[in-house]
Amino acid sequence: MKKRIVSVIALVSIVLFVAFSIQPVSANTINTVPANKEWTIKFTLPVVESSLTNEAVYVLNEKGEKQAVTLKADNTFVYVQPPADGYANGQTYELVVTQKLLGQARKSQKSIAKPYSMKFNVSNSYEVVQFAADGTKKVINAYNTFEEASQNLQDNEGVQLNGKVLKMKAGYVATSPSKVTLLYKANTLKDGNDYAGVQNNTLLHYVDSTEKYIEVAVGGQHLFVKHEDVTLLPSIQVPEPTYYTPTEDGLKLVIYRPHTNMHEVINVIGSNPSFMKSGQKYYSSDGFTFYDAAGNFVGEAYSYFQYVSPRTVSPYTAEQLDQVVLDRLKELEKQSPTTYKDASKNSRLLGIGATLKEIEEEQHINALWILSLAINESQYGMSCHAQHNNNLFGFNVTDSAEKCKVGGNIGQSFYYPTVKENLAAFTSSLNSYYLNPVNKSSFRYYGAAFGNKMVGVNVRYATDPYWGIKNAGHMYRLDKALGGKMYQQYELAITSQNYVNVRKGPGTSYDSAYQYLLEGTIKCFDKMPLTISNTPSTDSNWFRLISELPDDREDVYTRYDNVRKIVTY
Numbered sequence: 001m002k003k004r005i006v007s008v009i010a011l012v013s014i015v016l017f018v019a020f021s022i023q024p025v026s027a028n029t030i031n032t033v034p035a036n037k038e039w040t041i042k043f044t045l046p047v048v049e050s051s052l053t054n055e056a057v058y059v060l061n062e063k064g065e066k067q068a069v070t071l072k073a074d075n076t077f078v079y080v081q082p083p084a085d086g087y088a089n090g091q092t093y094e095l096v097v098t099q100k101l102l103g104q105a106r107k108s109q110k111s112i113a114k115p116y117s118m119k120f121n122v123s124n125s126y127e128v129v130q131f132a133a134d135g136t137k138k139v140i141n142a143y144n145t146f147e148e149a150s151q152n153l154q155d156n157e158g159v160q161l162n163g164k165v166l167k168m169k170a171g172y173v174a175t176s177p178s179k180v181t182l183l184y185k186a187n188t189l190k191d192g193n194d195y196a197g198v199q200n201n202t203l204l205h206y207v208d209s210t211e212k213y214i215e216v217a218v219g220g221q222h223l224f225v226k227h228e229d230v231t232l233l234p235s236i237q238v239p240e241p242t243y244y245t246p247t248e249d250g251l252k253l254v255i256y257r258p259h260t261n262m263h264e265v266i267n268v269i270g271s272n273p274s275f276m277k278s279g280q281k282y283y284s285s286d287g288f289t290f291y292d293a294a295g296n297f298v299g300e301a302y303s304y305f306q307y308v309s310p311r312t313v314s315p316y317t318a319e320q321l322d323q324v325v326l327d328r329l330k331e332l333e334k335q336s337p338t339t340y341k342d343a344s345k346n347s348r349l350l351g352i353g354a355t356l357k358e359i360e361e362e363q364h365i366n367a368l369w370i371l372s373l374a375i376n377e378s379q380y381g382m383s384c385h386a387q388h389n390n391n392l393f394g395f396n397v398t399d400s401a402e403k404c405k406v407g408g409n410i411g412q413s414f415y416y417p418t419v420k421e422n423l424a425a426f427t428s429s430l431n432s433y434y435l436n437p438v439n440k441s442s443f444r445y446y447g448a449a450f451g452n453k454m455v456g457v458n459v460r461y462a463t464d465p466y467w468g469i470k471n472a473g474h475m476y477r478l479d480k481a482l483g484g485k486m487y488q489q490y491e492l493a494i495t496s497q498n499y500v501n502v503r504k505g506p507g508t509s510y511d512s513a514y515q516y517l518l519e520g521t522i523k524c525f526d527k528m529p530l531t532i533s534n535t536p537s538t539d540s541n542w543f544r545l546i547s548e549l550p551d552d553r554e555d556v557y558t559r560y561d562n563v564r565k566i567v568t569y
Helices: 146-150 318-335 353-362 367-378 384-389 419-434 467-481
Strands: 030-033 039-042 057-060 070-074 077-081 092-097 102-105 108-111 116-122 126-131 137-143 157-161 164-168 171-175 181-184 194-198 203-209 214-218 221-225 230-234 243-246 251-257 262-270 289-291 297-300 491-495 500-503 512-516 529-532 542-545 556-559 563-566
Touching: 057 077, 126 146, 126 164, 137 146, 137 157, 146 157, 146 164, 164 203, 164 230, 203 230, 203 251, 262 467, 318 353, 318 367, 318 467, 353 367, 353 419, 367 419, 367 467, 529 542
Parallel strands: 030 116
Antiparallel strands: 039 077, 057 092, 070 077, 092 116, 102 108, 126 137, 126 157, 157 164, 171 203, 171 230, 181 194, 181 221, 203 214, 214 221, 243 251, 251 262, 289 297, 491 529, 491 563, 500 512, 500 556, 542 556
């Protein structure tokens, strides 16, 4: 996932990218801000603190008078805090950065190439609005401060500034209609705390918000987003959000896309949890804790194939894998004759069973796990990159890469002469970065499972928060068609401690195989997915686990109190 950085950010901060020669990418005017606005300016070089004076950076009022702002430097950031009494309501100010500000470039200091200035208007009109089901809102009061406006909000009420909703009693958060929205672990919203990104037009669960940030529930934890990246939607304006519903065939997921007001139906993703009633709708921000329409908690259950280890071994032969793919392609040709025209003849998934079994043996990655991922990423082997670049996974296709060409992008890093070479390169990368606990310091490692936006490959591999459960759904349906020999064949668990040592034997005298520990990490190593071995442990105080290591097929162990077993569906 490639981050998209906005050069000027309203309401929270302004970010200027400088080469010291300070040269902002954009000088967009931010029209209106609150009286207590703090500006954040980012540079590409550390700021020389001694150069940060009111001659180098300052704010002017309409009379050209410098304001009593407070300046602070923190490495590459400069913070311009408002006067003690705030800016005057209804007035226009100008933020100025001069060539007297210096940046530290190794042993030398550099000044900016030319001055930078930006005007802004100040308004203290925080309005309390009442939301209606038709998407409109009615102003019912106005206050001088956000805090005053936020007190005693009633159902279907919120606080807005200049027409943008900043806070509400309850509801949802819609990510940008066109770009990836960054999630942050801390409400400071600073670099280094960016946890992952979420794709455009996605609905997240709202928790709370201030003027500077919005708190959301996603993937099993609370994270933070910037106001300018999202839109707040009160509950009354989202009558049918994303939900799960049990059917005769199994549990289905229906995803709501807020900006297009459409629902995306995901086929059966697993069996129906025992606590769900047929025909009812259930809601979850993480896919494993479920609530009814009244908001009552009804149960916890995890999607089995979403969290089972890819280090397990599939019981199916190459021929069986090829046949189940062919059967599915023929079904798709009948269901969607335009989209899947001649899929049973042209899909790049045809005949890869032998390669998948080789990978399972050599790379120690479950053949059905890889096949499910390939189906999801390549539209059953019919995507442009699959058809013309022999690339089943969009591997090495970045946001800036040239578009897929008919005939192939020969010479590009995402072109492969054969599908077999693509499979080999992709699975090798998975083992190096996404699935290997020895490389836990890699920004891509979050645990060996498809996972969600908290743990697993989904965190950094895909911005779609439902990517992991979509893969799991494919795996569930393939396994069911093949006789269901893999489904719930293992007990699953998650870590329950901040530090978990996994050893080569059931006791502290055995060497450590790997650890879920990394100082200063933002990763949830206390919630990592585990697959319990079917071979009983010889010590009741130690769990016997399927090893995550790519080169070691021997089971590993961890203490009983490090683990919490989970129910799966």
